[in-house]
Amino acid sequence: xxxxxxxxxxxxxxxxxxxxxxxxxxxxxxxxxxxxxxxxxxxxxxxxxxxxxxxxxxxxxxxxxxxxxxxxxxxxxxxxxxxxxxxxxxxxxxxxxxxxxxxxxxxxxxxxxxxxxxxxxxxxxxxxxxxxxxxxxxxxxxxxxxxxxxxxxxxxxxxxxxxxxxxxxxxxxxxxxxxxxxxxxxxxxxxxxxxxxxxxxxxxxxxxxxxxxxxxxxxxxxxxxxxxxxxxxxxxxxxxxxxxxxxxxxxxxxxxxxxxxx
Numbered sequence: 001x002x003x004x005x006x007x008x009x010x011x012x013x014x015x016x017x018x019x020x021x022x023x024x025x026x027x028x029x030x031x032x033x034x035x036x037x038x039x040x041x042x043x044x045x046x047x048x049x050x051x052x053x054x055x056x057x058x059x060x061x062x063x064x065x066x067x068x069x070x071x072x073x074x075x076x077x078x079x080x081x082x083x084x085x086x087x088x089x090x091x092x093x094x095x096x097x098x099x100x101x102x103x104x105x106x107x108x109x110x111x112x113x114x115x116x117x118x119x120x121x122x123x124x125x126x127x128x129x130x131x132x133x134x135x136x137x138x139x140x141x142x143x144x145x146x147x148x149x150x151x152x153x154x155x156x157x158x159x160x161x162x163x164x165x166x167x168x169x170x171x172x173x174x175x176x177x178x179x180x181x182x183x184x185x186x187x188x189x190x191x192x193x194x195x196x197x198x199x200x201x202x203x204x205x206x207x208x209x210x211x212x213x214x215x216x217x218x219x220x221x222x223x224x225x226x227x228x229x230x231x232x233x234x235x236x237x238x239x240x241x242x243x244x245x246x247x248x249x250x251x252x253x254x255x256x257x258x259x260x261x262x
Contacts (some may be wrong), residue, residue, distance in 0.1 A: 026067075031077065033063040034063030034080060037056050038080070064080050064081045068081070075109070078097045078100040082095075082097030098116055102114075111141040112137075114136045115147050118131075122154050127157060134150055134151040138151065
């Protein structure tokens with residue numbers, strides 16, 4: 001009985017070991033196939049065969065994801081998938097995988113992960129974070145010349161961006177000041193025009209009133225002159241009648257009768 005139990009236990013242990021070995025071989029095989037497809041994609045891309053390279057990247061991604069089913073927490077797979085995402089210009093997805101890959105214990109792999117993170121952050125327009133990633137890479141591996149070059153390159157780009165932003169803000173401020181100046185000048189001009197218009201209206205009204213007063217005065221004088229003329233005419237007529245009356249009252253002087261002849 002004891003011998004049979006030993007055989008059974010040995011068979012179970014061998015089956016378990018075989019399953020683990022098969023699982024390990026499956027993961028390793030898928031990862032290797034993914035690496036091979038990834039390398040093929042890089043070579044195709046260097047030859048200018050972009051479409052074929054993209055297809056190879058898709059194959060590599062499929063192998064990596066199949067392997068990830070067996071080892072979802074593998075930093076190596078996260079790093080590899082992040083690299084494929086980067087080549088596909090899916091920078092946010094790549095960063096997510098790179099962050100997960102940082103759990104790797106090997107300093108060399110950590111430095112490589114920070115370097116790739118710097119590239120993805122730069123492509124995403126996150127210059128300040130990219131600089132930090134390159135600096136962390138150099139903290140681990142001070143001799144990484146690529147990281148040194150990229151660090152200075154991104155610093156220069158960031159300075160140019162900040163200078164452009166400062167210039168843009170200055171131009172915007174100057175434009176606003178100029179607009180305010182023009183608006184103030186326009187308001188002053190409108191105010192002067194309005195004041196001038198009011199003065200002209202007041203002057204015109206005053207002239208109209210004066211003209212009306214003159215017309216009324218002329219009309220009044222013309223009316224008085226006519227009445228005076230009628231009174232004078234009537235007075236003359238009265239005087240003429242009086243003179244005629246006086247003439248009738250004067251006696252007629254007759255000549256003497258029988259005067260001497262010359």
